[in-house]
Structure formats: C-alpha cells, structure tokens
Amino acid sequence: MRGKVTETLLTADQIQKRVAELGAQINEDYKDTELFGVCLLKGSIIFCADLVRHLTIPVRVDVMRASSYGGGTESSGSVKILQDLDVDISGKDVLIIEDIVDTGRTLHRTLELLSVRHPSSLKVCSLLDKPSRRVVDVDIAYTGFTIEDKFVIGYGLDYDEYFRNLPYIGVLDPNG
Ligand code: XMP
Ligand code: MG
Secondary structure, rough: OOOOOEEEEEOOHHHHHHHHHHHHHHHHHHHOEEEEEEEEEEEOHHHHHHHHOOOOOOOEEEEEEEEEOOOOOOOOOOOOOOEOOOOOOOOOOEEEEEEEEEOOHHHHHHHHHOOOOOOEEEHHHHEEEOOOHOOOOOOEEEEEOOOOOOEEOOOOEEEEOOOOOOOOOOEEEOOO
C-alpha cells in the first residue's frame, strides 16, 4: 500500500451530520414524487449508502460506472461508461449521487448520456466539490462540502483502491 494520510479534512461526525442535512433537504424537495438515485461507482458507494438511509420518500437506486482516474491522481480528458444502468430512466426524477466533482468531466459526460434518455428531471448530489479544478461547467444541486485543491481519500474515495474504508476524509501524500 502506497501513500500516507497527512491531515484529517472532515471528521466522521462532520460527514454524518452533513449527510443527514442533505437527506432532509432531498426529502423536502422530492416530497411529491419518488426518487431514482444513480450511484456513480466506485467512489460514491459509502456516501450513497449513508444518504439513502436518510430518505423517507420512495426511492430506488441503481449503479453506473464511468472511467476517470485509473491508478493515479490526475483525471484524463476522455470519459467512458464502463457499466450502464439496468433500468430505463425515462420519466423518472433522477438524482446522480457522486463522491467528488473535480474537473467536472466525468459528471458532464454522464449528464449528457443520461439526459438523452428523457428523465423527468436530472440533478446531481455530490459530497465534495473542488471548484478550483473545474474545466467543464456542471450544475450541482446538492453539495456536501466545498474543498480546496488537495487529493483526498476516505469515505469511499480511494488512492490506488486503498483507503475507501476510512470513516473520515483525509488528505493524502502519495509519497508518504
Ligand atoms: P473529474 O475530474 O472528472 O473527476 O471531475 C471526478 C472523479 O475523479 C475522482 N477524484 C478523486 N478521487 N480523491 C479521490 O480519491 C480526489 O481528491 C479526487 N478528485 C477526483 C473521483 O472518482 C471522481 O468521481
Ligand atoms: Mg476514484
């Protein structure tokens, strides 16, 4: 295992409190309908699992996987869909559940691909946002935390597939 956690950016308590707030807001905003959650693999698995347990509205969840980083810490320009949804989303109120928006490329492409399937609505909920790194503009309806340009791991986010299990979010030194 490479890399070392050098700083705790968000504690488990801070994350849990904010996830509960996001859940409450989503319950309110979608109270007259039902939600179709799209969990973007793999980084969002923990966030999605916690978020949906705060939802009291009818909710379904499916997963989708887009390529982004490979093994390193830098995003590439081309984004591929590695695993698509099982279900037709036309007419549904779709909420993409994402771990972090960095350059915005992954999300932008995912939004393009899903919008042509005619969902009733299509919005994004991202636990983390790194706006200073944005290359492509994307509209994020629900943001957990806005963070600085640091490579973070934990709570689903990985470095070389490690660290997803941490209950907090930390800053990684890849050479540590
Ligand atoms: P883009 O650049 O397309 O990237 O917005 C989004 C995806 O890149 C991953 N990502 C990170 N993963 N720590 C991580 O573990 C980070 O600081 C980080 N920044 C971006 C992530 O998978 C996200 O979905
Ligand atoms: Mg990742």
